[in-house]
Amino acid sequence: MEMNDGDNEEFGLSRNYFLAKELRGSGKRSHSKLSDIDVVDEQELIAAVSKIEPKHEKEVKELMNSYKSSYPEWAFELRCGLGLLMYGFGSKKALLEDFASTSLTEYSVVVVNGYLPGINIKQVVAALAELLWDQLKSKRKNPGSSSKVQQPFSSRSMDDLLAFLDEERKNECFVCVVIHNIDGPGLRDSETQQILARVASCSHIRMVASIDHVNAPLLWDKKMVHTQFNWCWHHVPTFAPYKIEGMLIPLILAHGNTTQSAKSATIVLQSLTSNAQSVFKVLAEYQLSHSNEEGMPVDNLYASCRERFLVSSQLTLNSHLTEFKDHELVKTKRNSDGQDCLHVPLTNEALEKLIAELSQ
């Protein structure tokens, strides 16, 4: 019987697939253009997104609360050495953090935001080691053989860090890692997943993670699933909006999908050198004070940056500009005089906010 069910299911799948393909070939296919939609002004759209009224607020709240009764069970499973993998539609960020701060108080908890790009996994592992070290120190005065090696964790190799986390010790000290979106853009590559799997298998680590992508399980092979992560799956749909997880994803109706919000610009800028940030600030300040112009001519920018000792040659400035352009922080336009002008594709308010955040 089971085989039959499986066959039927498979048949249904392939049938659906071919039906879908057929639809594409037939004359039914629509040729309407995205540009036919009368899209409102982009800033208005962004503002409207932040003001979307939540639906079913009461039910979503009740649903979230209903999971509270499972917390002891989850904590038990975690303690027994299983990893918790939460899936189902809706943001699970608040749920996981609530679980961690109410039921996992006996562990130190580190939260990793996997939805952000560019996570440095080694820094995370070093932070875990640091926490474990603190915990061991507070438990007793002489935390074992490794106390002699006082090389800072941040400069140790990954192997050393993992060995430290996996070292057998008598006392039961755990550090719990909560990973939002373990399938997220910042953690999706196979090397990072291998490291996460090794982290999860360390004797002093417990892992709680969430996935949102339907194909997330393809990230792991049998070794990782059965022996390292040791996942125990939990279906916990929350229907909470993916506000934070979706914040860096461009809106589909926004023109060309290229304009960045101030938030993502801040994140990109913070990863650049302070000189590059200052150059960007010069440009932004000019744009704010000359809001009627097309932008800041490149020569002007070079002159002002040189005055402030931010760049020493046109070459350095160009390298900064290339960086900005790659991240779509800056665009070039030609003004009526034929000069190349630089401008930041953000509104004045967004720019002001950005400058304020950079100056902090």
Added chain:
Amino acid sequence: MAHSSASAGDSPPPSSPDTTQNNLQHFFVLHKASEKLTCSGKARKRLDLSPTKLKPEKKEWDERCLRMEAFQLVWSGIDSTIKDVLRNMNARVFNDIHSWVRDSFNTNTIKPFPPPSPIVTHQLFTAFLLTKNMEFVDDFLTFQELGLFLKSHGCHVANLSSSDFSPNNGIAGCLTRLLRQFLMRTFDAADMSILASWYSHQGNYGSPVVVIINDMERCCGPVLSDFILMLSEWIVKIPVILIMGVATTLDAPSNILPSNVLKKLCPCKFTLGSPAERMDAVVEAALVRQCSGFAVGQKVAIFLRNYFLNQDGTLTSFFRALKIACVQHFSTEPLSFMLGQLLAKEDSKSEKVVKGASEILLHARDQMAEQTDIPIAHCLTELKRLQMVWSSIVLCLYEAGKCGKIQLLDLFCETLDPDIYTSLASDNPTGIGESLATSLSSDHCMLEQDLSFRKGQTICQVVRKVRRHTSHSPVKIGKSQSINGKAAILVDCMVRYFMRPIECIQCHEIVCFRNVEKLQSALIGDSRKRIQVDLLEFHKILRCSCCSRSGNIPLSSMPDTSIVYTLAQEHGDLINLHDWFQSFKTIASQPRRKGGCKLKQSPLPKRRKEVNESENKSEASIQARFCRAITELQITGLIRMPSKKRRDSVQRVAFGL
């Protein structure tokens, strides 16, 4: 820091500067460990002293601690039993390998003159260990154990795997791993000379150096070749002996390595036991002999078997499934902690503990409410006895069926079937003696008649085997036939009267895990299907009154992403964004059922400007909602975003559930 985290109930989360900051950070510390209650041995003592005076919270905490202790006791039993079984299965091969290592080492070193042939030709002694198993994951433990075994016999051992032979890191990568394992340090510039000097000093000289590679077929060929050539260059200074795991056949090395590298190997072959053999041994030790007292019900057993045969086929996955079953048993069954007590104290003291425990848990025992007068201690002794009897019979049947290639796993599932037991018991209201007499007088096996064809197939097969088993010596045929007949009747009686499945024994809840649905959902998360079902049938989860009776027609009250995804079902593999948005707009701008009347009344002439504004507003908000819904679908991976070539449509990824 804990206070700053968003509480689950509140959405949107309170946007204090702290949380927003945390949301944008790659990682942050939520809180540090607090010095709170931790489970320790004290819990049990407290329980003995004054079970009735405890506060309810404390009681719950103690109870959880007891269950945790019980789990740790039981699972460590199962874990070590399974590892022992596997170790014993490998013991013979390991011994063979060890003596081969010794022999190889001696030929390499003992005779300085004339130099023995392998050294002259720079050949490496190499053992190919055939694993007979395509699933490498099952053999990691084996190779680890092999390493430990050789270490305990005085060898220097390094365990490498295919990931150390990746094209990215090249030869330097595996050399670093090698040095790390032998010298326990990481070097910036890995060099063979470091290893050679390590071997010549510090009393390392004089013991064989063994390098184990788990899965040679998955290694990057060129890197492995370079590695072998390098080792053979250095063989005079450090005579390395190689052991490589091979999953397929002995052809594999010649497929991966070029002939000049193959010439450097002086090969030898060893073979491990097959996965099916190992599986039977594990089932016997962990579930039939019940090393730890933990048992599973019939449905769970069948699920475990199917999971092994159809889904994954690895012992490792079976092991994980068993662990999850065990965890779930102790986390959900209130009485399960008594299993730990039973194991911990065999003497009369356990009775006292049991008594105290049963008092504490009176409130939790709704399923046993009507049986409160039955002494639990007595139940447990009886349970233990009956389980022993059951296990002996299963092992008898297994032994008898071995020549018929009967798998223990199949037999195990069948002997746990409560239906077989109850049907046999109801057929024989008369006592054992009488029925034995009728069995003896009749020529055929009653059991085969009584058991319907579908139910006890494997058991019947065993009984038939016993009956028809003929001695090889022709003289004894007549005699052996009568003996076989008697043996068959004995089996018949054993099965009929003593093979009582765990689920038919009183108080089985304490030791037996039966919740197959729970196990299945924890083990196999079907994210692809479940996330789609969440979206399409969200009202079953949210249980709202407004959307439940819509069927497949999207309503404006539904969550936006559900509307958008429901609409997507009508499209082909490409979804035109414009059309999609228009249909979303039509639905989203439908008045909600409650507020519908108000909307119709409002357009009065003097308010036209306001209306226009609000229309504009609602247009923006509809577009925003559509964008958000698409973003959410993108996060779930259910659609692929427009490419530069096809800006006007997105691609569907999932077709059907």
